[in-house]
Amino acid sequence: MSQRLTSHLRRALRNVKGEAVGVALSTGTIALIFFIFSTFLLGVKNLEGMLKFWSKKIQIICYLESGLSEGEIKRIEKRLLGIGGIEEIRYVSSAESKEMLVRDLGDLMRGMERLEDKLFPATLELGLGGDASYEEIEAIARKIERIKGIAEVQHGGVWLKKLTLFLKVMKAAALVFGAVLAGITISITATTVHLTFYHRLEEVEIMRLIGATEDFIRFPFYLEGGLQGLSGAGLSLIVLFLTYWVFSQNWGPQIRFYFGGVRFEFLSPLAVLIVLTLGFFSGFMGGVISLARSRV
Template sequence: MARLFTFLRQALTHLRRSPLLAGAALLTIGVVFLLLSVFGLLGYNLALLAESVGQNLQASVFFSDTASEAEREAVREILRRSPLVAGFEELTPAQAMARFRSRLGPDQAILEGLGEDWLPASLEIRLTAAGRDPAEMERLAQALRLPGVEDVQHGQAWLEQFDRFLRAARLGALAVGLLVLLAALVIVSNTIRLAVYDRQDEIVILKLVGASDAFVKVPFYLEGLLLGSLGSLLGVALAWLLSAVVQLEPGWLLPEGLGALALEPRNLPWEGWVALLCGGPALGVIGTRLSLGRHLRV
């Protein structure tokens, strides 16, 4: 334990010798983990948004004006029997228009002059989890295209586009995250490299008096560990504060239109924050290892 404290004092002393370099490394790592935390928050909330959209996905059956009651009952019977359907609601033209007006809110004036029967009678279908599968949804839609049915609509095409957007966003965030991690590794590695050059004479003397390789290397590893730990703590703390502010005042950051999605910004689970905090020390140790492997000969 005493030796560990000795190594720690050496590491702190070496960092104080180069405050500008150590400060630059610390700030760089902090920015890196701030960005990684923000990417994590965005990815987590986008995943929640995708889940919410999928759960609220519905299908609609629109009847033609000439559809008979027997034809409508045939459609209802398919829905009652289907394991893909959680339930359905039948809307008359007047009910459909009233719902449309309520969804438009202050913009419903654009419907002035349209009759109450402007929209067709329809069935609003709530789907089970299995029913939200693209192939199953399409099979159900085909089965519902019976005489008397004018159209069957479902949001699967839109959902697939949204899913493609999410995948592209995740890949983009991953690419940027890898780039900033690489930048942080380079900064840590260069910090340790300059520390090695600065103490080259000291290292030679230590080896001459019989110091082990571990005795020489451990202070460098502690420097990298300290830089990584403090940098990740700084970045994660800033991201946590930003997340807390956004949750208190989502309108400060989120466009007004997102309110229609009925999804409030959520914070990362504690496991996510812990993983980010643990990434800092790991980054510091890896950067130190890369630097020592290339520049320190003991």
């Protein structure tokens, strides 16, 4: 079995060598298409990573009613800890709220430092455990709003919901993109394999005369299509990795700074395997379809 496969592979490589220019053009075209697809996958992966990273950073801010005693605040904190999903509570007094606003807004708050501390609401900053979804954050916020002494509740769940929806759309688009990509690859390899087959027609006829089966004759051409698809996909991943590496080396720290510490990563080994497999099998199917349509 392995000996026959080696023979088929040797003939497929000979076919590729014999049609070097045509194969190079088709492989280059496939590589370009797969590069666009792989870049899209890389964007989806890192968007998902950003979503997971930021979901851990989301806080719920509880604005307290004015005039609450220390005992009442402790009572509120105790009730909050009784709500599932809240792991950390930080009390920020009116004076601290004023100080942070003056520091963060700078010139926009000029003169406001003379205002009384009580004009700035005290807050409770709640840290959530794990990767909380929008629905979980919203459910916690509704429970908090019913607690006496809390005037208002704010959280970043709205943008989390929008980003989650956008990610779902991107994943669906990736599936459609992958199907279209496979179709284009099949079309390209089918054309190239068809030309190779006709250029080798005399050799094919001789093999038929000496009793070779159609499967034995055609399988190397199928492999040729698969190798074209695999080579195109592999080349696209190499170019994408080099682009990613250069980008990370030169602009990685700036990106992490502007995106709050998010680390951008390359495609996972599974994603790389999927891209290579898609390349091989779409190319292989291109060869099968090409010769299935052949009348020779």
